[in-house]
Amino acid sequence: MSDLNFDRHRRLRSSDSMRALVRETHLRTEDLIYPIFVLEEEGQKNEVPSMPGIYQISLDRLSEEMDEVVSLGIRAVLLFGVPDVKDSVGSEAYNDEGIIQKATRFIKENYPDVLVVADTCLCEYTDHGHCGVIHDQYVHNDESLPLLVKTAISQAKAGADIIAPSNMMDGFVAAIRKGLDDSGFENIPIMSYAIKYASAFYGPFRDAAGSTPQFGDRKTYQMDPANRLEAQREAESDIMEGADFLIVKPAMTYLDIMREVRDRYNVPIVAYNVSGEYSMVKAAAQNGWINEQQIVLEKLTSMKRAGANLIMTYFAKDVAKWLKQ
Ligand code: PBG
Numbered sequence: 001m002s003d004l005n006f007d008r009h010r011r012l013r014s015s016d017s018m019r020a021l022v023r024e025t026h027l028r029t030e031d032l033i034y035p036i037f038v039l040e041e042e043g044q045k046n047e048v049p050s051m052p053g054i055y056q057i058s059l060d061r062l063s064e065e066m067d068e069v070v071s072l073g074i075r076a077v078l079l080f081g082v083p084d085v086k087d088s089v090g091s092e093a094y095n096d097e098g099i100i101q102k103a104t105r106f107i108k109e110n111y112p113d114v115l116v117v118a119d120t121c122l123c124e125y126t127d128h129g130h131c132g133v134i135h136d137q138y139v140h141n142d143e144s145l146p147l148l149v150k151t152a153i154s155q156a157k158a159g160a161d162i163i164a165p166s167n168m169m170d171g172f173v174a175a176i177r178k179g180l181d182d183s184g185f186e187n188i189p190i191m192s193y194a195i196k197y198a199s200a201f202y203g204p205f206r207d208a209a210g211s212t213p214q215f216g217d218r219k220t221y222q223m224d225p226a227n228r229l230e231a232q233r234e235a236e237s238d239i240m241e242g243a244d245f246l247i248v249k250p251a252m253t254y255l256d257i258m259r260e261v262r263d264r265y266n267v268p269i270v271a272y273n274v275s276g277e278y279s280m281v282k283a284a285a286q287n288g289w290i291n292e293q294q295i296v297l298e299k300l301t302s303m304k305r306a307g308a309n310l311i312m313t314y315f316a317k318d319v320a321k322w323l324k325q
Helices: 009-013 016-022 059-071 099-110 141-157 172-182 200-209 229-241 252-264 275-286 292-305 316-324
Strands: 032-039 045-048 051-058 076-082 115-120 133-135 138-140 162-165 191-196 245-249 269-273 310-313
Touching (some): 009 016, 032 316, 059 316, 133 141, 141 162, 141 172, 172 191, 191 229, 200 275, 245 252, 269 292
Parallel strands (some): 032 051, 115 162, 191 245, 245 269
Antiparallel strands (some): 133 138
């Protein structure tokens, strides 16, 4: 063998300690943002059938979830509201006494160190399930913007630390930035769902949030999964409009996109490990087909390796537990 010239890569894989020494990517509990579905109806904690371990939880029981989050060292939660009433313009989204506003106040009063990220969208609050105002079966861009701005301001007033607009109307970052600034919230950052694909991986979420579109789909506002250059245009607009973070969503099937935005922009990049990605792992794990812990850690580590700084994930509590061990 001595006449062969090759590199011995295995030298640096010889033991646990050696592998730890040369590891390039690290997953930390501080990287995780945990999504919570807050139900307006009282006294409820309902497991979402397609998302084992994830609950719709009412405000009066939110402390159960928050105590656990805090004890595990998770520092940020992403709130989604499941309101009692819906209408065509999503009024509950921007009601100062709406479920998200109440949940935000509750968390900031009782768990002041946990960052509240408010998902700013209308689909959970509209009776048609679309993310904006409808005209002739079409989601109207410019008429939807003021409603999003009102929602963001109302969320900021309630104490939200970060505004995360997810509805994919053009100009939403510019509109929300101006709205927040004009209302004295110039210090509240915007975590924009800049790159959000029209994905079948959101299916279980729509069960959890009750936000399935009642007609059509979201393809006129969310992106075509086939497009890569378009992702750069979306990211560029949001950066110019003042986004402080860029979200790439879904995560697992879009790691190439994550790497490209990481390389091109200098803001924190957030991976959204969405509901369908969660459900697939859970289902396979429940069947005993995969090792859940190893699969989840490998997936999330891959997102960080692809350039994500932060990860929104329904696995946050599990991962925090595993990282503690
Ligand atoms: C709201 C919103 C959605 C998700 C996050 N915010 C659903 C959608 O666009 O249909 C999906 C999250 C997930 O699947 O986990 N617009």
